[in-house]
Amino acid sequence: MAKQPHLLVEPGDLTDIALVPGDPGRVDRIAGLCDDHEVVAQNREYKLVNATYDGRELTICSTGIGSPSTAIAVEELEAVGVETLIRVGTTGALQEGIEIGDMVVANGAAKDEGTSQRYESKSVPAVPDYDVLSSLVDAAEANDEDVHVGPIATDDAFYAETDEYINDWEAAGLLAVEMEAAALFSLCRRKGLRSGAICTVDGNLVEGTQKGETEDEELPEKAKNNVERAIEISLTAAASL
Secondary structure (H helix, E strand, O other): OOOOOOOOOOOOOOOOEEEEOOOHHHHHHHHOOOOEEEEEEEEOOEEEEEEEEOOEEEEEEOOOOOHHHHHHHHHHHHHOOOOEEEEEEEEEEOOOOOOOOOEEEEEEEEEEOOOHHHOOOOOOOEOOOHHHHHHHHHHHHHOOOOEEEEEEEEEOOHHHOOHHHHHHHHHOOOOEEEOOHHHHHHHHHHHOOEEEEEEEEEEEHHHOEOOOOOOOOOOOHHHHHHHHHHHHHHHHHHHHO
């Protein structure tokens, strides 16, 4: 089989489980917490590293921003033998009292994006694998984290998240909004893969705080610190799967 056109990998290059952050820079951050690591490929928004954590071989692959590039990653990772994908990301809270730096583990995602709907009806639920979900919650609780578990929204248009959208999501009881999980969950379910997602909160939309608005960098310091904790939780979960 020829190399995948975007990830530039082929069967045998990767492991059976992958952590999939959006940011290519986060690949290096995750790899830095592992026992060893090796860069496998890098192209466009995709950087791939093989690593070992607590004796577990794993792959780290960035997906870029949004569901279209995430779907490409899922398709090509599945084609070369990856069986479990765990998103490690950031998210904007939609409920009062969820603070910057808190952890959110999604048990489902509203399909307010277009990519998954090219594969299936919007009425088909976008849900993670139960074992992956449980491993993330168990790892968070073992680390004495206060973790919020519940449904989230996945949205395509970061700058079109109007008050009307936010109010509707809040009223529906959705915990947070991000840009990748619904596509990840949907494609993995259709392909018989396992998936899950843990995100740290970088702002609270209903309380009027958004990432970058009061900082010189994208993420506030508290969220940056908690990204590392989310990474540690995801690595612990991966090692148990």
